[in-house]
Amino acid sequence: DTAVSQTPKYLVTQMGNDKSIKCEQNLGHDTMYWYKQDSKKFLKIMFSYNNKELIINETVPNRFSPKSPDKAHLNLHINSLELGDSAVYFCASSQVLNYEQYFGPGTRLTVT
Amino acid sequence: GQQVMQIPQYQHVQEGEDFTTYCNSSTTLSNIQWYKQRPGGHPVFLIQLVKSGEVKKQKRLTFQFGEAKKNSSLHITATQTTDVGTYFCAGRGTGYALNFGKGTSLLVTP
Numbered sequence: 270d271t272a273v274s275q276t277p278k279y280l281v282t283q284m285g286n287d288k289s290i291k292c293e294q295n296l297g298h299d300t301m302y303w304y305k306q307d308s309k310k311f312l313k314i315m316f317s318y319n320n321k322e323l324i325i326n327e328t329v330p331n332r333f334s335p336k337s338p339d340k341a342h343l344n345l346h347i348n349s350l351e352l353g354d355s356a357v358y359f360c361a362s363s364q365v366l367n368y369e370q371y372f373g374p375g376t377r378l379t380v381t
Numbered sequence: 382g383q384q385v386m387q388i389p390q391y392q393h394v395q396e397g398e399d400f401t402t403y404c405n406s407s408t409t410l411s412n413i414q415w416y417k418q419r420p421g422g423h424p425v426f427l428i429q430l431v432k433s434g435e436v437k438k439q440k441r442l443t444f445q446f447g448e449a450k451k452n453s454s455l456h457i458t459a460t461q462t463t464d465v466g467t468y469f470c471a472g473r474g475t476g477y478a479l480n481f482g483k484g485t486s487l488l489v490t491p
């Protein structure tokens with residue numbers, strides 16, 4: 270069984286489009302995260318939700334909007350995609366905020 | 382904001398050699414975590430250190446947390462080709478966010 274799953278695995282789209290990435294965890298964790306990993310492998314926290322409540326909202330453009338319909342899901346919607354948004358986006362979860370994190374397989378987003 | 386610096390950025394060793402990556406913070410950390418990411422994979426949790434001066438071992442891996450809780454290290458003894466990947470430290474200060482270092486990419490040649 271996959272602990273943290275993300276869809277899609279790959280996403281190729283044009284500038285200006287709107288896209289969503291979905292994340293689900295079946296670990297019963299209370300906290301979920303979105304990270305962006307750029308081409309130089311730098312992992313940057315974007316958002317964190319604890320019990321469906323937004324806890325961490327780093328300096329991320331307003332075009333990025335997370336949505337947590339329940340504790341097991343944290344989706345990421347991106348409006349008006351730009352070339353600089355190309356990266357691998359990782360979803361993660363942990364039992365408690367900032368404890369051991371379990372990462373999903375990642376979504377490689379390519380904006381052309 | 383709090384930054385976690387990690388060195389070296391890259392390390393290339395012959396199989397059997399030792400390897401160490403270092404992590405430094407400008408502020409005191411409440412805890413530090415280490416993750417490993419294989420090429421094309423996702424980060425996988427290795428360990429968390431919480432106490433000042435803490436040392437933990439996992440087989441050939443030794444993790445240390447500095448006395449001032451501002452630095453940490455990961456040492457691998459007698460590297461193997463399976464150790465290839467990028468090793469990240471991640472530290473939390475007084476805020477909520479866990480800040481990742483930029484990682485050390487380890488290449489091991491047989």
